[in-house]
Amino acid sequence: MARRQTEEVNAGSMADIAFLLLxxxxxxxxxxxxxxxxxxxxxxxxxxxxxxxxxxxxxxxFEILVNGNNQLMVEKxxxxxxxxxxATKAFILNPHNDPNLSAKExxxxxxxxxxxxxKGIISxxxxxxxxxxxxxIVQNEVLRAFNELRNDLAKDKFGxxxxxxxxxxxxxxxxxxxxxxxxxxxxKLNR
Numbered sequence: 001m002a003r004r005q006t007e008e009v010n011a012g013s014m015a016d017i018a019f020l021l022l023x024x025x026x027x028x029x030x031x032x033x034x035x036x037x038x039x040x041x042x043x044x045x046x047x048x049x050x051x052x053x054x055x056x057x058x059x060x061x062f063e064i065l066v067n068g069n070n071q072l073m074v075e076k077x078x079x080x081x082x083x084x085x086x087a088t089k090a091f092i093l094n095p096h097n098d099p100n101l102s103a104k105e106x107x108x109x110x111x112x113x114x115x116x117x118x119k120g121i122i123s124x125x126x127x128x129x130x131x132x133x134x135x136x137i138v139q140n141e142v143l144r145a146f147n148e149l150r151n152d153l154a155k156d157k158f159g160x161x162x163x164x165x166x167x168x169x170x171x172x173x174x175x176x177x178x179x180x181x182x183x184x185x186x187x188k189l190n191r
Contacts, residue, residue, distance in 0.1 A: 066128040088145035
């Protein structure tokens with residue numbers, strides 16, 4: 001009996017096929033973009049120009065500080081995070097013209113005419129050892145205040161939520177309620 005020889009499979013092109021499959025899957029696979037904070041940073045400046053910046057008015061700055069123990073201080077007073085949204089809204093709106101809250105200036109805005117606009121700036125600063133999650137919660141409460149104020153104004157003026165408005169209507173509301181948030185670099189604080 002003669003022994004049959006087994007034929008070998010030519011595997012020379014297997015590496016090429018595997019490489020082509022790899023490229024195919026890389027090209028056809030969609031990558032979800034990570035969603036981060038929707039914050040637009042100011043443009044970089046070589047040296048700050050003191051002539052352009054008006055003198056600081058403490059009345060128009062709403063100071064929020066989160067220390068290394070993750071405790072919230074608002075205007076040098078301890079505050080529970082759950083009250084931050086309402087405190088921010090009160091500072092921005094200043095409905096009774098309280099001299100301790102933000103000042104207003106009269107501006108002519110499309111759809112609104114002459115309207116008093118807050119000059120208030122929210123200043124958010126954290127300690128270098130503040131937990132990131134706490135920072136995000138505090139920032140979220142501040143942003144919630146602006147979103148709620150804009151939604152309320154949109155409903156009152158146009159009868160729709162802010163996100164359902166047209167571009168020019170949204171721009172008008174942004175001018176009435178400007179989102180002025182200053183985030184300072186984290187610092188080392190003594191506890």
